[in-house]
Amino acid sequence: MNRICELLKIKHPIICAGMVWWSTAKLCAAAAEAGILGLLAGGSHTAEEMGRAIDQVRAQTKGAFGVNIPLLYSHADGIINVALEKGVKVFFTSAGSPKVWTKRLHDAGAVVVHVVPTAKLAKKCEDAGVDAVVAEGMEGGGHISSDEVASVVLWPAAADAVKIPIIAAGGIADARAMAAAFALGAEAVQIGTRFIACAESEGAAAYVDRLLSIDETGTAVTGRSFEGVRGIRNKLTDAIIEMERAGKSKDEILAFIGGGRSRAATLDGDVEWGSMQCGQVAGLVHDRPPLAEIVRRIVDDYRRVVDRVARMNPA
């Protein structure tokens, strides 16, 4: 039995990542219906909106889903409270201490998974009683830690550091990467970028088209000296990187960026001046099929990858 499938009550050991603006009730329900874990993105909901989104997911599926919540987000407490009131039993937490909420969530009968960028934080999560960690490499989209550890090193380092199960994230779009993650010590995978390009995702078509058009070199990390974010290269990322190279301060850069860039890209399709969070693995994503079809490909292809790895015995 796969420990993550057991813990999260899912058929396949795959999580559809909580992605700001992208992880809506519709995408979350599609994931739950496909036998993987759906997540609602706390970061793009108020508490009230989250309450409604939870109801909407329930109206569409009896499958498993949870809430993803950056603990430093201003609405975090309200969102966690409304999710608990509505009986949500799975919480993916990030960007904050795993010590603050874990006990209260456990007392409410919920499962707690924390996102970590290093093996050291994985150990702290285990010590705090967290049930599993998402070990996310710096090739992934969105916020990345200043440690910038890549998946192929992070996953085994985390697996060596803790006994709780590891969910691998960062650079995964197909069965090849899932098998790699399992070889490196993970027991499940969290996939983001690949699910932006699925039939049920509700953001702007221009964003998805851009994602489909880039190769593996088409993303950039901005704000790496204070708060790194990986997204598709565009006029915005070029401008920020130019400011960084000119030695501009964090305050100057944040003032330039302002607010709403992520929303502008995802909801309004501003592909030049919006922030298009996205992982390097976009270079391996070439189509926009239904979510269940993506899951089916991963599960079906997995056996072929195992056969290849077995045949390649280096002895």
Added chain:
Amino acid sequence: MNRICELLKIKHPIICAGMVWWSTAKLCAAAAEAGILGLLAGGSHTAEEMGRAIDQVRAQTKGAFGVNIPLLYSHADGIINVALEKGVKVFFTSAGSPKVWTKRLHDAGAVVVHVVPTAKLAKKCEDAGVDAVVAEGMEGGGHISSDEVASVVLWPAAADAVKIPIIAAGGIADARAMAAAFALGAEAVQIGTRFIACAESEGAAAYVDRLLSIDETGTAVTGRSFEGVRGIRNKLTDAIIEMERAGKSKDEILAFIGGGRSRAATLDGDVEWGSMQCGQVAGLVHDRPPLAEIVRRIVDDYRRVVDRVARMNPA
């Protein structure tokens, strides 16, 4: 039959990377004796020194070895010529166009492998007639391309782009990463950092001790806006990163760095102001056994990793 083993005439599909100052005749011969490919590092030899090193390797082993050569290095042509005169049949080239030397090396009956950081360059290598490529992710030590593509994405992107075999590099120290590389489309692995910490390596003990002491977060990339290098974090990397954040120019930074930093670290053990090129995977390296023992562990553990991956079937 493994295409890389056939091409390079080696028993196990493993290459001991050509590492400036570390890849001496002794290390190269130890690799060849262990049934993997040894490489002499062009970058830390003059043509005359390379001639002597080739003779020294031959005196110690009948195994396969080659020469690694950054094509932009000032001694590159002299080194290639002396290696050809001495009958070397394997050339790993990097940092330059694969078009310049490939035909001449082929005419001399040699095999040409080129190091690439992107799938696009892998395709250019294939078009230039190169026999195989090393696809090296940005988690690896030493020079890294400004594209900064991580291994878990780079390897399958390269494998999708070409028919010639892929040698995976960047983040590999054990059988887990080898199996991951094979799952992701590679047919062999090139390992650097792990072999710095072997009994036969001849550099300063202080460098190896520092490598053994760091975790996966212990390296940094400097010069990323003009010529990225990954090495162990120390006073030198902190100073360079501070200059970069202050908006100092490439010329100012290069003038500060000066020459001989890599030699100072490796030969003199200057672990604070020397340049200690090293990959993130140092975090998974904890001992300094004989090279043949490292190879044995990888080959022996491989079967166990395959069993794990097969057992984790996500269906």
